[in-house]
Amino acid sequence: xxxxxxxxxxxxxxxxxxxxxxxxxxxxxxxxxxxxxxxxxxxxxxxxxxxxxxxxxxxxxxxxxxxxxxxxxxxxxxxxxxxxxxxxxxxxxxxxxxxxxxxxxxxxxxxxxxxxxxxxxxxxxxxxxxxxxxxxxxxxxxxxxxxxxxxxxxxxxxxxxxxxxxxxxxxxxxxxxxxxxxxxxxxxxxxxxxxxxxxxxxxxxxxxxxxxxxxxxxxxxxxxxxxxxxxxxxxxxxxxxxxxxxxxxxxxxxxxxxxxxxxxxxxxxxxxxxxxxxxxxxxxxxxxxxxxxxxxxxxxxxxxxxxxxxxxxxxxxxxxxxxxxxxxxxxxxxxxxxxxxxxxxxxxxxxxxxxxxxxxxxxxxxxxxxxxxxxxxxxxxxxxxxxxxxxxxxxxxxxxxxxxxxxxxxxxxxxxxxxxxxxxxxxxxxxxxxxxxxxxxxxxxxxxxxxxxxxxxxxxxxxxxxxxxxxxxxxxxxxxxxxxxxxxxxxxxxxxxxxxxxxxxxxxxxxxxxxxxxxxxxxxxxxxxxxxxxxxxxxxxxxxxxxxxxxxxxxxxxxxxxxxxxxxxxxxxxxxxx
Amino acid sequence: xxxxxxxxxxxxxxxxxxxxxxxxxxxxxxxxxxxxxxxxxxxxxxxxxxxxxxxxxxxxxxxxxxxxxxxxxxxxxxxxxxxxxxxxxxxxxxxxxxxxxxxxxxxxxxxxxxxxxxxxxxxxxxxxxxxxxxxxxxxxxxxxxxxxxxxxxxxxxxxxxxxxxxxxxxxxxxxxxxxxxxxxxxxxxx
Numbered sequence: 001x002x003x004x005x006x007x008x009x010x011x012x013x014x015x016x017x018x019x020x021x022x023x024x025x026x027x028x029x030x031x032x033x034x035x036x037x038x039x040x041x042x043x044x045x046x047x048x049x050x051x052x053x054x055x056x057x058x059x060x061x062x063x064x065x066x067x068x069x070x071x072x073x074x075x076x077x078x079x080x081x082x083x084x085x086x087x088x089x090x091x092x093x094x095x096x097x098x099x100x101x102x103x104x105x106x107x108x109x110x111x112x113x114x115x116x117x118x119x120x121x122x123x124x125x126x127x128x129x130x131x132x133x134x135x136x137x138x139x140x141x142x143x144x145x146x147x148x149x150x151x152x153x154x155x156x157x158x159x160x161x162x163x164x165x166x167x168x169x170x171x172x173x174x175x176x177x178x179x180x181x182x183x184x185x186x187x188x189x190x191x192x193x194x195x196x197x198x199x200x201x202x203x204x205x206x207x208x209x210x211x212x213x214x215x216x217x218x219x220x221x222x223x224x225x226x227x228x229x230x231x232x233x234x235x236x237x238x239x240x241x242x243x244x245x246x247x248x249x250x251x252x253x254x255x256x257x258x259x260x261x262x263x264x265x266x267x268x269x270x271x272x273x274x275x276x277x278x279x280x281x282x283x284x285x286x287x288x289x290x291x292x293x294x295x296x297x298x299x300x301x302x303x304x305x306x307x308x309x310x311x312x313x314x315x316x317x318x319x320x321x322x323x324x325x326x327x328x329x330x331x332x333x334x335x336x337x338x339x340x341x342x343x344x345x346x347x348x349x350x351x352x353x354x355x356x357x358x359x360x361x362x363x364x365x366x367x368x369x370x371x372x373x374x375x376x377x378x379x380x381x382x383x384x385x386x387x388x389x390x391x392x393x394x395x396x397x398x399x400x401x402x403x404x405x406x407x408x409x410x411x412x413x414x415x416x417x418x419x420x421x422x423x424x425x426x427x428x429x430x431x432x433x434x435x436x437x438x439x440x441x442x443x444x445x446x447x448x449x450x451x452x453x454x455x456x457x458x459x460x461x462x463x464x465x466x467x468x469x470x471x472x473x474x475x476x477x478x479x480x481x482x483x484x485x486x487x488x489x490x491x492x493x494x495x496x497x498x499x500x501x502x503x504x505x506x507x508x509x510x511x512x513x514x515x516x517x518x519x520x521x522x523x524x525x526x527x528x529x530x531x532x533x534x535x536x537x538x539x540x541x542x543x544x545x546x547x548x549x550x551x552x553x554x555x556x557x558x559x560x561x562x563x564x565x566x567x568x569x570x571x572x573x574x575x576x577x578x
Numbered sequence: 579x580x581x582x583x584x585x586x587x588x589x590x591x592x593x594x595x596x597x598x599x600x601x602x603x604x605x606x607x608x609x610x611x612x613x614x615x616x617x618x619x620x621x622x623x624x625x626x627x628x629x630x631x632x633x634x635x636x637x638x639x640x641x642x643x644x645x646x647x648x649x650x651x652x653x654x655x656x657x658x659x660x661x662x663x664x665x666x667x668x669x670x671x672x673x674x675x676x677x678x679x680x681x682x683x684x685x686x687x688x689x690x691x692x693x694x695x696x697x698x699x700x701x702x703x704x705x706x707x708x709x710x711x712x713x714x715x716x717x718x719x720x721x722x723x724x725x726x727x728x729x730x731x732x733x734x735x736x737x738x739x740x741x742x743x744x745x746x747x748x749x750x751x752x753x754x755x756x757x758x759x760x761x762x763x764x765x766x767x768x
Binding site: 031058059326364366367368369384386388 | 603604605652653655656675676677678679680682684685686689714718
């Protein structure tokens with residue numbers, strides 16, 4: 001595996017940027033129309049106060065705006081046709097969308113108020129006219145809540161309070177009219193009528209009351225409202241509002257719905273996930289969903305599952321790569337184990353190792369560089385990596401399974417006619433061939449056994465099988481001829497018993513050889529020791545003929561030799577006459 | 579070379595010709611630098627991103643330069659290596675205000691140095707740390723540190739801070755390059 005440093009350049013890192021943000025709150029855009037793309041970050045501050053909208057130019061913080069509530073999404077969009085083409089920034093926060101133009105606050109859009117439960121409204125009206133006690137009101141609100149009615153934020157706050165503070169709270173708020181507002185959960189953009197890069201876009205927002213709103217960018221009116229069975233959390237939009245569009249929404253109940261222009265049936269092409277979604281991206285026509293159960297799924301736009309990849313750790317966020325100069329598309333998956341995995345289709349093509357958990361990622365153009373990956377981490381760091389010009393992502397690079405060399409074709413020679421005929425014959429007569437082989441094998445074994453028995457019967461082997469005479473014999477021939485030295489070594493291999501009355505004699509062809517000693521008397525053999533007995537042998541032939549010589553060890557009074565050794569004599573040198 | 583050519587050269591009428599390549603990332607100011615050396619009537623007023631490359635000629639006190647002004651855009655950078663063989667010197671322009679892409683410049687420089695055509699040649703490299711006037715520009719010393727220029731051992735190099743809009747620092751750099759190229763040409767003659 002090639003290390004990720006061969007593919008990514010570390011352009012910038014600030015481990016103490018103190019950014020608390022997520023993928024939805026990061027965006028890259030050319031907000032000054034000068035070709036130098038800025039990084040726009042909605043910083044959640046401490047999580048309860050100090051929320052900021054930050055804009056980075058290159059590596060320096062260019063501007064900062066305070067946001068009143070927690071931001072839930074940041075996008076940039078073109079809202080007019082004026083030149084220079086400067087896009088506006090939209091920040092979703094609570095029930096509002098704050099629009100910034102040229103880095104100045106421009107407009108605040110408020111979501112349309114919702115209908116208040118009539119009983120709740122009555123209660124607040126009665127308490128204003130002091131027709132009802134605050135405590136009985138509180139009890140009635142509690143029963144309403146338990147019945148499952150959606151209450152206003154003010155009533156919910158009241159229910160959370162200690163009994164002692166309720167009176168003050170009611171006195172403070174009872175004169176302001178009761179309003180019920182929802183909260184924006186996700187934000188996206190959709191081109192209105194032209195697909196150009198800098199065409200006017202609508203804002204698409206998902207809200208806590210299970211609805212999707214599409215806003216007109218010029219007048220900020222609601223163009224379309226769609227209802228969902230659950231609260232939307234991630235949006236993926238493509239198409240044009242005036243022509244045809246498709247919004248893929250993943251919801252908090254673990255389902256992914258597809259909304260189309262003019263279609264009201266959201267359950268068509270519905271995808272049910274096994275777990276809750278933590279990120280959703282659309283690449284080409286496929287929907288990639290990262291789930292809480294450490295899996296990454298891929299679905300077609302029709303809702304058919306293509307594949308699932310199990311990851312080594314929990315997913316924190318996912319982001320799509322669409323790098324046009326090399327037409328490279330992939331999905332970045334940030335994991336809890338401080339790694340970012342890059343999947344091209346279902347193949348893991350690269351791993352970026354970080355020193356912190358990545359919580360927010362955005363890939364795109366930053367500054368003047370196209371392939372830039374901006375990451376924010378759990379401890380508040382900001383990292384910028386640039387894709388190298390020479391980087392190549394090879395498919396199946398690191399995926400589990402057979403190694404690549406297995407797929408390399410061997411240079412197998414062409415099949416000859418002989419080979420084909422042989423194969424044909426083997427295929428047809430397989431059974432007969434096997435039987436013949438088995439029979440021959442059995443006969444070979446039988447022959448071996450017979451020979452072995454014969455050897456044992458005639459004591460033709462150099463190690464004695466007789467338990468009374470445990471002896472070992474070995475014989476050597478030394479010299480180059482015509483006279484050789486013939487040495488016989490005898491060892492008594494028993495542990496305690498000495499052997500007596502042994503003789504050594506030789507069986508040879510007397511036309512070829514002449515042994516100086518034909519019979520050697522063996523003394524008593526002490527167990528364990530090796531005894532050498534030698535004699536000289538003359539070779540009588542100078543034609544290079546050799547023969548075997550047998551060595552017998554005999555016991556006095558026995559007709560069968562105790563041991564037999566066979567020595568093959570070497571070829572003798574001819575006699576040199578000087 | 580004919581007799582009249584050598585005579586003309588000896589008299590200083592005709593200058594020796596050298597090829598230099600001007601490379602660097604997009605928007606670093608390569609074309610603007612070349613534009614500064616052109617004669618006043620040949621100067622262009624608006625400078626647009628170069629497409630592919632353009633060939634410009636200008637003269638310094640002793641040499642006639644043919645400059646290959648390469649485009650720095652990512653998709654044209656693979657063109658650079660096609661011209662390494664013919665060039666006698668390299669001018670590498672750095673946008674010293676673009677801190678984010680310093681690593682990209684370093685990466686491209688390393689690719690250039692590792693190229694087999696250039697690896698073993700002692701070819702002079704002149705670095706212009708351009709856009710010194712920009713507010714967040716880094717110094718030429720910091721630039722050479724960021725690009726790890728001290729690691730270049732087999733090639734003479736020189737970095738000078740420049741501002742291509744006013745021309746500050748450009749002549750200093752080209753004078754150095756002229757001196758280096760003269761040495762190279764003399765060696766070649768021998």
